[in-house]
Amino acid sequence: GAGVSQTPSNKVTEKGKYVELRCDPISGHTALYWYRQSLGQGPEFLIYFQGTGAADDSGLPNDRFFAVRPEGSVSTLKIQRTERGDSAVYLCASSLTGTGTGEITEAFFGQGTRLTVV
Amino acid sequence: DAKTTQPPSMDCAEGRAANLPCNHSTISGNEYVYWYRQIHSQGPQYIIHGLKNNETNEMASLIITEDRKSSTLILPHATLRDTAVYYCIVKPRNSGYSTLTFGKGTMLLVSP
Numbered sequence: 001g002a003g004v005s006q007t008p009s010n011k012v013t014e015k016g017k018y019v020e021l022r023c024d025p026i027s028g029h030t031a032l033y034w035y036r037q038s039l040g041q042g043p044e045f046l047i048y049f050q051g052t053g054a055a056d057d058s059g060l061p062n063d064r065f066f067a068v069r070p071e072g073s074v075s076t077l078k079i080q081r082t083e084r085g086d087s088a089v090y091l092c093a094s095s096l097t098g099t100g101t102g103e104i105t106e107a108f109f110g111q112g113t114r115l116t117v118v
Numbered sequence: 119d120a121k122t123t124q125p126p127s128m129d130c131a132e133g134r135a136a137n138l139p140c141n142h143s144t145i146s147g148n149e150y151v152y153w154y155r156q157i158h159s160q161g162p163q164y165i166i167h168g169l170k171n172n173e174t175n176e177m178a179s180l181i182i183t184e185d186r187k188s189s190t191l192i193l194p195h196a197t198l199r200d201t202a203v204y205y206c207i208v209k210p211r212n213s214g215y216s217t218l219t220f221g222k223g224t225m226l227l228v229s230p
Contacts, residue, residue: 004161033217042205042220043162056217091161107218109161 002026004110006092012116013082021077021113025094032075033107034067035091043091049075082117089114122206127225130200136193138224140206143187148210151182152218153191155202162205162220165191196228 005024013019025032030051035043045059049069057067064082069075079086093107123141130136142151152167166173166180168189173180179192193200205223 035220040222042203042222043218045217045219048217093161106164106167107162109163111159112161 004092004094004108006090006110006113008113009111010114010116012118015082015084015117017082019079019082019115021079021090021115023075023077023092023110025073025075025092026108027073029094029096029108030072031095031097031107032069033093033095034075034077035093035109037089037091037112039088046077079115082115084117087115087117122208122221124204124206124221124224126222127227130193130196130226130228132198132228132230133195136196136200136226136228138191138193138204138206138226139188140191141188142206142208145186145208146210149208150210151180151186151189152207152209153178153180154205154207154218154220155200156205156223157199157202162218165204196226198228198230200226201228202226 004026007022032049034046036046037043047054047060047067048056052069052072064080066078067075089112091109091112093109095107096105150167150169153165154162155165156162165177166175168180168182170182170186182189203223203225205220207218
């Protein structure tokens with residue numbers, strides 16, 4: 001597709017369970033970002049990938065959160081032992097450039113995955 | 119990154135110009151001003167960015183004051199579909215990547 005695709009669009013899980021959220025970035029975009037958005041708040045940065053490596057994971061709230069991007073395209077955000085406070089919309093974005101100099105290019109966002117932990 | 123201040127909400131009549139202000143008084147010389155918007159139940163969408171000159175594209179115009187401490191996003195003829203939360207973000211030019219620090223933005227309501 002032409003845009004960033006995220007699956008599933010909605011996920012309901014029980015407290016304590018493990019979940020995986022998937023992001024398909026725009027083809028050719030080397031940079032990929034995960035954000036989390038709680039109700040009434042702006043998106044909050046979680047992690048940034050340049051290619052296959054996590055260049056900045058400073059936004060991950062704790063070690064229950066982990067993300068991978070093994071082939072430099074699709075990324076999976078993994079949450080272990082989910083808690084009710086993890087309920088939020090998880091947004092993925094991609095952009096053309098990542099490291100190095102030069103003007104920042106715009107980030108394209110997906111529609112998000114709404115995670116509800118009950 | 120420099121912080122921004124935006125009004126929490128604004129109203130605009132359909133067909134009129136919507137002028138959304140943003141204060142970024144601590145902006146430094148290498149920081150750009152970016153605007154994104156988020157329509158309900160969608161991800162944020164890039165609108166426009168600028169450094170010190172005014173910018174215009176098919177979506178909007180960006181007016182940056184000469185001292186760069188504030189800016190205004192202008193939607194020249196607002197439509198109902200422009201109802202969204204608008205985020206003003208400042209970002210270093212060569213920070214290497216597009217990590218964006220979102221505030222709470224301005225909720226723009228366009229009414230018939």
